[in-house]
Amino acid sequence: MSSDPKNGAHLLVRNLEAQGVEHIFGIPGAKIDPVFDALADSKIKLVVCRHEQNATFIAGGLGRLTGKAGVVLVTSGPGVSNLATGLATANTEGDPVVALGGAVPIADRLKQAHQSMDTVALLRPITKYAAEIDSPSAISEATAAAFRAAESGRPGAAFLGLPKDVMKAPAPGPVLAPARVPRLGAADTEAIAEAARLIDAAERPVVLLGMLASQGAVAEAVRFLLARTRLAVAGTYQAAGVVPRDRLDCFGGRVGLFHNQPADRLLDEADLVITIGFDPVEYDPALWNAGRTRKLVHIDCIPADYDQCYRPDIELMGDSAATLRALSALLKPRERPTQSALLAEIHRERTTVAAEAAKRNGTPVHPLRLVHELQKLIDEDVTLCSDMGSFHIWMARHLISHRPRQILISNGQQTLGVALPWGIAACLAEPGRKVISISGDGGFLFSAVELETAVRLKCNFVHVVWIDGSYNMVGIQQVAAYGRDSGVHFGPVDLVKFAESMGAQGLMIKDADAIEPTLRKAMAMDGPVLVGVHVDYRDNPALMAAMHEDVII
Numbered sequence: 294m295s296s297d298p299k300n301g302a303h304l305l306v307r308n309l310e311a312q313g314v315e316h317i318f319g320i321p322g323a324k325i326d327p328v329f330d331a332l333a334d335s336k337i338k339l340v341v342c343r344h345e346q347n348a349t350f351i352a353g354g355l356g357r358l359t360g361k362a363g364v365v366l367v368t369s370g371p372g373v374s375n376l377a378t379g380l381a382t383a384n385t386e387g388d389p390v391v392a393l394g395g396a397v398p399i400a401d402r403l404k405q406a407h408q409s410m411d412t413v414a415l416l417r418p419i420t421k422y423a424a425e426i427d428s429p430s431a432i433s434e435a436t437a438a439a440f441r442a443a444e445s446g447r448p449g450a451a452f453l454g455l456p457k458d459v460m461k462a463p464a465p466g467p468v469l470a471p472a473r474v475p476r477l478g479a480a481d482t483e484a485i486a487e488a489a490r491l492i493d494a495a496e497r498p499v500v501l502l503g504m505l506a507s508q509g510a511v512a513e514a515v516r517f518l519l520a521r522t523r524l525a526v527a528g529t530y531q532a533a534g535v536v537p538r539d540r541l542d543c544f545g546g547r548v549g550l551f552h553n554q555p556a557d558r559l560l561d562e563a564d565l566v567i568t569i570g571f572d573p574v575e576y577d578p579a580l581w582n583a584g585r586t587r588k589l590v591h592i593d594c595i596p597a598d599y600d601q602c603y604r605p606d607i608e609l610m611g612d613s614a615a616t617l618r619a620l621s622a623l624l625k626p627r628e629r630p631t632q633s634a635l636l637a638e639i640h641r642e643r644t645t646v647a648a649e650a651a652k653r654n655g656t657p658v659h660p661l662r663l664v665h666e667l668q669k670l671i672d673e674d675v676t677l678c679s680d681m682g683s684f685h686i687w688m689a690r691h692l693i694s695h696r697p698r699q700i701l702i703s704n705g706q707q708t709l710g711v712a713l714p715w716g717i718a719a720c721l722a723e724p725g726r727k728v729i730s731i732s733g734d735g736g737f738l739f740s741a742v743e744l745e746t747a748v749r750l751k752c753n754f755v756h757v758v759w760i761d762g763s764y765n766m767v768g769i770q771q772v773a774a775y776g777r778d779s780g781v782h783f784g785p786v787d788l789v790k791f792a793e794s795m796g797a798q799g800l801m802i803k804d805a806d807a808i809e810p811t812l813r814k815a816m817a818m819d820g821p822v823l824v825g826v827h828v829d830y831r832d833n834p835a836l837m838a839a840m841h842e843d844v845i846i
């Protein structure tokens with residue numbers, strides 16, 4: 294029996310097509326099957342995944358890379374509750390996602406029915422918009438509202454509940470074309486002029502780039518600002534890649550997690566800090582701004598998150614790209630980077646550490662040597678998707694990136710398991726680019742099931758697994774706090790056999806000198822390739838120490 298092209302599910306799908314949706318990721322179920330059926334008649338590619346959490350990670354990765362909401366489609370009850378971690382991660386980290394979840398018929402909503410729960414109440418705290426559609430005539434409006442919420446301002450997650458009877462009911466309503474996201478203008482002219490006066494008067498101003506600084510137009514405007522002013526700049530992990538190669542002399546490096554990085558010296562010495570697209574979730578102001586009386590200029594599309602340690606003197610709220618270009622035009626050009634002596638010292642340290650890294654031989658491999666070898670492969674055409682763990686700290690601090698969002702890091706929820714799904718997203722979003730995703734041996738198994746999805750999609754990515762036999766990033770913190778670790782060790786997995794069992798290929802790196810040739814070999818192979826490498830984590834406790842000889846880039 295063919296489905297009714299005029300039912301709610303078909304109207305929803307026509308709205309998704311109007312929104313320009315090309316892929317939908319999800320897991321089927323009885324409460325959502327009208328929509329799965331309607332998709333059989335659509336040009337939208339339905340990608341069946343192996344877990345709803347990973348489907349949401351893929352959608353979030355697509356959102357971060359394209360600025361268009363990634364879409365995930367799941368059944369009611371546990372299908373929706375499995376969205377929570379992915380939606381919380383996307384919402385915290387500024388990634389646009391629209392999640393569509395099945396629901397029991399409206400008449401059963403208040404009963405104890407199979408696979409039913411108050412999903413709007415469950416997801417409202419971790420979304421920008423959450424609603425359950427209760428009438429076919431509301432389908433188009435609610436869909437447009439969900440995309441508008443997910444993609445506008447500071448992007449984030451939106452959820453729509455889809456009761457089965459509404460999806461099956463006649464729904465002749467109109468399709469709503471996507472609402473053009475209203476563009477804000479630059480911030481208030483007088484406020485920009487006042488900010489320019491403060492910055493020009495400062496002796497040691499420093500720019501702190503945050504997650505929204507890596508959004509396309511904003512990143513371009515930041516580069517325009519740095520080209521004109523040569524201001525010293527630091528960045529959070531999600532701002533990676535904004536500083537261009539020809540301004541690395543102004544870049545002190547990345548900050549975050551522990552207040553112990555070279556760029557923290559820039560911030561400590563600054564008499565004025567200009568934050569751009571900064572979200573305190575990435576780097577607690579209590580760590581870098583406590584007790585400071587210096588001037589603070591906040592530039593973003595939303596107001597600042599005010600707290601004891603973050604009270605901007607000026608908030609330039611508007612379209613950040615327009616604001617930055619207006620501000621740049623008023624600022625005096627500076628011949629040399631401010632704090633040039635300190636920057637030069639940091640760059641010398643960086644060179645020393647890189648030379649030291651190149652000499653680390655043997656197996657298990659030292660993280661610095663692994664990062665050094667990865668650096669040889671990371672040119673503009675490679676996208677790197679990082680999972681969470683001690684390895685990500687070594688990479689976030691030492692791996693240079695050359696374009697905004699070339700490196701994807703979960704620096705809000707710091708969620709384990711994102712990397713391999715993000716690798717799939719990167720392959721779909723940027724088919725021409727090479728993709729490397731990286732996880733620890735703990736995080737790998739959180740989403741390794743999607744390796745089969747990657748094989749099915751013929752994704753050409755290399756997934757590198759740093760093997761140490763533990764959840765090291767929490768283990769080193771336990772030892773520092775309690776003098777011992779607890780509950781962090783687990784057993785081995787044969788990655789080559791695991792890969793082959795999923796239809797992928799697997800390689801092992803036998804020692805440091807084999808890193809580059811093995812990775813280049815993997816990058817030349819078709820389809821997803823797993824590459825395992827045993828790492829020597831003896832120096833990891835130093836990641837947390839108050840150390841500055843370490844260098845971040």
Ligand SMILES: Cc1ncc2c(n1)N[C@]1([C@@](C)(O)[C@](C)(O)C(=O)O)S[C@H](CCOP(=O)(O)OP(=O)(O)O)[C@H](C)N1C2
Nearest residue numbers: 682683684707708709733734735736763764765766767
């Ligand atoms: C969804 C979720 N569940 C639980 C945690 C998580 N995400 N993230 C971490 C985090 C970032 O929360 C933090 C800071 O390490 C911690 O809480 O200690 S990652 C960390 C494990 C990493 O192990 P892995 O083998 O992958 O990598 P290495 O560190 O290189 O060995 C630990 C388990 N965390 C808790």
Ligand SMILES: [Mg+2]
Nearest residue numbers: 733734735763
């Ligand atoms: Mg590990």
